[in-house]
Amino acid sequence: MEPEISVIIPVLNEANYLEATLQSIANQNTNTPYELIVSDNGSTDGSLDIAKKYTDRVLCCEEHGIGAGRHLGATNASASSKYFVFIDADTVVPGYYLAYVYDTFETNPNLVAFSTGFEFSERSEQIKLAETVANKYFLMRDRLLSVTLPGFNTCVRRDAYFECGGYRNVLLEDVDFSRRICKVGETKFFPHIKVTNSSRRLESMGLLGTVYYYAQLDLGWKLDSTLIDRLSRKLGVADLRSYIGIRK
Secondary structure, eight states: OOOSEEEEEEESSOTTTHHHHHHHHHTOOOSSOEEEEEEESOOOSSHHHHHHHHOSEEEEOOSOSHHHHHHHHHHTSOTTOOEEEEEOTTEEOOTTHHHHHHHHHHHOTTEEEEEEEEEESSOOHHHHHHHHHHHHHHHHHHHHSOOOOOTTEEEEEHHHHHHHTOOOSSTTHHHHHHHHHTTTSEEEEEEEEEEEEOSHHHHHHHHHHHHHHHHHHHHGGGSOHHHHHHHHHHHTOSOGGGTTTOOO
């Protein structure tokens, strides 16, 4: 059967996380046919070998950047695919995830895109606090402002994706995409469904740095990369540009 869902995963040296992510997608409990597309950005750590175990659709993305990787996957998806699901290489989805995606779009014809809640894989008190803050932030955006769709977990109708121009290889590519897809139709954040993310960002940046990262989802689209670099140094956290869409 021709796929109705395309799951697209951008990859750059993710051998430590990728297999768990791909296994969670391969083990989906759904009757809806789907395809798995890995868009590789030049991995040298064995990620390609892992990807080939789970899919024949491994693309080589020559333009360096996570936005470019996601978009290459979308433009190479099967023509039969109605829905795109963007998952990052360190994100594990529950077994019912694709069934939920399909049913949600099929029963909500006005919905063009959505994201879900998340939890960190590591469960220390500090990490649970950051997780709570981030999920409440996304829910607040849904209820009071315009929805922000985090790139690690975004589902979108194919026609709406191309109508808004898709992911661009820019600073804060997920915020940029969210601003444009919201103009096409209804977007939502569903906190009752949760994917599991690696806590490596929090472990690298610390709680302050992580909260600052999520604040960029509101502020970053107004700021240039030079200012972000200055703020990163002042706060003493990891290079934020490597986490918010610029991989140069």
